[in-house]
Amino acid sequence: MELVDRYIHAVTQKLPSKAREEIGKELRGLIDDMLEERAQGDQITDQHIEDVLLELGDPRELALKYRDDKKYFIGPTLFDPFVIVLKVTLISVFVIMGTGFIIKMILYPPEILDAFIHFILDIVTVVPMAVGWIVLSFALVEILIPDGIKKKQVDRGDRWHPADLPEIPHPKGRIKKGEVIAGIICYMILIALCSSKFLGIWLFEDGHFKAVIPFFNPNFYGYQLIFILLIFGVGIIKEALKLVFGKWTIKLVIITAVVNVLSIIGLLIFISLPDIWNPEFMKALVENGLLIEGSETYVTVNNFWNGITLFLTILFPIALIWDIVDGLIRVQRSKY
Amino acid sequence: MSEIKEHLEKLNHELKRGTLTIAVLSQLKEPQYGYSLVTSLEEKDFPVEANTLYPLLRRLEKQGLLESKWDTNETRPRKYYLLSKTGEKVFEQLVIEWKKMVMSMGNLLNNGEGEENGTSR
Structure with missing residues (x-):
């Protein structure tokens, strides 16, 4: 029977804690019923248990069937803007830091190794920070906004009329996306250059x-x-x-x-x-x-x-x- | 040939998934627990796997179409499901819709019978 316990645990541990106990109880009842039917009055063997568990299938799949609600960290509505923001930021970070590195290289040629090490260090610290903040912001939006958006969609869905088509x-x-992104990157480079000590x-x-x-x-x-x-x-x-x-x-x-x-x-x-x-x-x-x-x-x-x-x-x-x-x-x- | 089989399997699966809810609702005018439903549906030539049925029962209960009660008097505790008031009304309407669909599908398929592949679509 140890296998049965392990199976039930495998299914329920992936479920919300509120439902865990009840689903576990119900599943145990089901497995017992299935075993009883297989054994037909005889002693229940390990083979029976294995057969029943195989019939119920992969516990991960069963758990998935129980939780039908799709949960997103960053949902489909926000995913496209998320990718754009991420791309723009990462490109800007690399271009700005690269420019800084090149300027240092020109200004202090003997310290090129030092500049390079700093460049790498900066990238290692700044990139995860930037990505982290972006993910965090979008996740917050995802948590705070969805209800409003969904509501809006339903409202619109009820009263939609062909005349509403844009x-x-x-x-x-x-407006071309590429141009806009290039524009943002240019502005970021200008900000970085102008706020540096080397403007003069x-x-x-x-x-x-x-x-x-x-x-x-x-x-x-x-x-x-x-x-x-x-x-x-x-x-x-x-x-x-x-x-x-x-x-x-x-x-x-x-x-x-x-x-x-x-x-x-x-x-x-x-x-x-x-x-x-x-x-x-x-x-x-x-x-x-x-x-x-x-x-x-x-x-x-x-x-x-x-x-x-x-x-x-x-x-x-x-x-x-x-x-x-x-x-x-x-x-x-x-x-x- | 295996391609055809694959398509058939997939479409058949979708067809069954669509009809599963109405089949389950139809059996719950009297309270039943999950496994008794599995066996009774199987006897009536509508086999459903337990790992599909149990989550479905739970979902229908969450939606308010079913009510449930634990029976702890038997040798092992069992969760019995029963149509709720809403569930009954929904089921009634659903049956009407279903019958309409069967009729119109019948018409469609009969009309196509003159053609070679009309029924095997």
Whole structure:
């Protein structure tokens, strides 16, 4: 009878604990009945037991039949976006780290082995972290959202009408997945590059890298990150939205517009803060012999340097407004 | 030939799975426990494997079509299943649907009899 106990255990251990005891009891009754019938009044032999268990089949399959509810960590509705996010993130991580590695290789050629070891170490730590966070976020969404989505589907199913069918997007209004992903990766690389300590003028001495004259004020290191996120982070949000919508619609344009206006306001507030730019920038250029004070080039560079805030204040809103106009044009075009 | 057999097996399996619920419901106007249902269905030429029937009974109970009660008076405790009120009504409707289906299938198959392979589809 030991085999029977083992069989029942094998089936029930895979079932929810609430049902375990009762199913075990019922199964034991079944097996006893089957054995009794096989033995037909004689002593029950090991052979009988084996036959009965073989008839009931693989305990894993039986357990599966008992639990008909399919449980997902990340279900079919979320799987596609999950794969896209995972791909984009992993590609970005590799490209950014690869770029960092190459920059280090150029700047400090003698320390190439060290740089390589760091590169590998970073990948080993960052990749599982990134994957972990993505899986965790999607799993949370899976736990929190499904009921709502299912409900929506049922509601829609009841009242569905052919007129509800979305129009086939016009080729001009269609958003290509590849382009969006490439866009997101570009933004991520820009963020990584701009937030690195190497954003500035590189100084070389005897063909070797010496130092950087940073564009941003080194005393306000956190500030520049906000600045960069305002410019490029918003870009990532917009690209992600495009991916969700799949085609240009008025709704997408409106959301894009709202995001753009918010980032323009943010940028203006940010720029009005003093000292985001490196106050020693011009001085450092002169001190390192790149410019001679009072020369014509100096004046040009100085004008540009002083006007950079104004320049960005004008350029950035223009770019974002163009972005909205472009979206509207695409929506219009795709109607005909 | 084995390909045909494979198809047949698969389709037959699906056919049986679709009719299993109605067969089980039909037998539970009187309370029965799982194994007695296995044997009685087998006697009536509708063999069902216990490892399919037991999970099905449980699922039908969960859905509210069946009620169950443990009988602990006998030599070994047995779980008896019986149609619930809802189950009875559902079964009634299901029988009507089934009869309609048998009729229309009969029509379809009879019409096709003139053709060579009409019935062996």
